[in-house]
Amino acid sequence: MENRAKTSAVEQQQYQQQQYQQQYSSNRSSSLYKDDKSWEEGNNALHHFPTHPDLPQGNARDGKDEISHHENAQRGNSPRREATRNGNRPDGNGADFEDVPQSTSSRVEKTRAMMGLRPEAPIVEEHDNADHADLRWAIFRGALKEPFAEFFGTLILVAFGNGSVAQVMLSAGETAAPGGNGFGEYQSINWGWGLGVMLGIYVAGDSGAYLNPALTFTNCVLRKLPWRRFPIYFIAQLLGGFVGSGIVYANYINKINTYEGGAGIRTVPPAPKATAGLFCTFPQGDLTKASQFFSEFIASAFLMFVIFALKDDSNKGSFSASGSWFPLALFFLVFGLGASFGWETGYAINLARDFGPRLMAYALGYGNELWSAGGYYFWIPMVAPFCGALFGGVMYDIAIYTGPSPINTPYFGLKKLLLPHKAIKDRVKAQEKDALV
Structure with missing residues (x-):
């Protein structure tokens, strides 16, 4: 009877672990804002799944244990590298173990893990070509694919957005334009920013397409995006904005010189011919600091609230x-x-x-007025979006969201933060009750 009970427990454990593996595999296939949360949940489920003492750490096959994809990632072995070791190269030619540098994949996956990225870069299997997968640039790209995506997504966002601002401002009064009054109006600017966001998201799909440090931060707080991913995404997004604005300046430099009244003349609002507004934002002159902050705060809150709604499967309604x-x-x-x-x-x-x-405008000679203009307004677009996006996300989770979130836990998640030992004890007791430990 004792042996039968032990066998039954082992079989039950095998079945449950297979279910977790299936869930993990399906989570890996999701995209955009859901992929980071789903991958983290599936990864944690496999990594922390309790094993029965009598259950082998793999599926017996020809006297050997089969190593799972997750275990390969933990050991620094990519699926392509495992296939190569087994003589199953994508080109159909077998290769000895020594033909493949053992340290390459391990370095990449360790680097990605340090940045909070998935151990394996999101590369379609048929594109993982063994002929170039071990080249230096392929290795570097595999390690930083998502940060590159955030960089270029933000670059496109800023290039289209600031480009529309430049065209509308610098062409004002052009009689050769249709209508005889320049190439564009205020709504043209909104079109430019909207298109920039849309195209940037298409470019940065593998990274989650955040393109905004405030959105990245809020997803770290409320959607289990790894905190280690925030610094590298922040840097990539900031550099993308820097380079994107530089591209716009290079394209319109002659028209900027004409508009300002000569080469080397660079002015900041409220100067009548100021072009610093092509790069960054400045407030209307009669606004108080509270009004300036609230304008950025409420727009950021709406942005985050609607994004969470768009990505919430439980709120699809009709x-x-x-x-x-x-x-x-x-x-x-x-x-x-x-x-x-x-x-x-x-x-x-x-x-x-x-x-x-x-920063790009400052490097191009617009001077210290960039920081002092509008009563030192520069800090408000840096701080208010973080506050507004977090507020919008919290409000959505309080009122509508029913999925995993700190808001949907006792004491808004503070209980787990302040009493982690109690959560550990509760988990151990639950495992003992289910005869898993």
């Missing part, structure tokens, strides 16, 4: 989840924010979109 329509929905969201909240402060709602270009 509509399906946004899915492939998500970038288009963000286009309309950003366009609407500009049309409704853009006048007073320029609706930066993004540190990378404002501070990165502001």
Whole structure:
């Protein structure tokens, strides 16, 4: 009887572990804002799954234990490298173990783990070509694929957005334009920013397409995005904004010289011919500090609230989840924010979109007035989006969201933070009750 009970427990444990593996595999296939949360949950489920003392650490096959994909990642072995070791190269030619550098994959996966990224870069299997997978650039790209995606996504966002501002401002009064009064108007700017966001999301799909440090921060707090991922995403987004604004300047430098009145003349609002507004935002002159802050705060709150709604499968109602329509929905969201909240402060709602270009403008000679203009307004587009996005996310979780969130735990998650030992004891007791330990 004792042996039968032990066998039954082992079989039950095998079945449960298979279910977790299936859940983990399906979670890896999700994308955008859901992929980070799902991957973390699946990864934690496998990594912390309690094993029965009599259960072998793998599935017996020909006298050997089969190593799971997750275990391969933990040991620094990619699926491609494992296939190569077994003589199953993508080109159909077998290879000896010594033909493959043993340290390459391990270095990449350790680097990615340090940054909070998935051990394996999101590369389609048929694109993981053994002929170039061990080249230096392929290794570097595999380690930093998501930060590169955030960099170029933000670059496109700022290039299209600031480009629309430059075209509208610098062409004002051009009689050769259709209508005889320049190439564009205020709504053209909103179109530019909306399209920039939409196209940036398409470019940065593998990284989650945050393109905004405030959104990244809020997802770390409320959606289990690894905190170690925040610094590298922050740097990538800031550099993307910096370079994107530089591209716009290089394209319009001659028109900027003409507009300002000569080469080397660079002015900041409220100067009548100031062009610093091509790079970063400045408030209307009659706004108080409270009004400046609230304008950026409320626009950022709406941005985060609607994004969480678009990515919430449990709130689809009569509509399906946004899915492939998500970038288009963000286009309309950003366009609407500009049309409704853009006048007073320029609706930066993004540190990378404002501070990165502001640094570029400073490097190009716009001077210290960039920091003192508007009563030292520069810090508001840096701080208010973080406060607003977090507020919008918290409000959505309080009122609508039913999934895993600190808001949906006792004491808004503070209980787990302050009493971690109690949570550990409760988990051990539950495992003992289920005869798993």
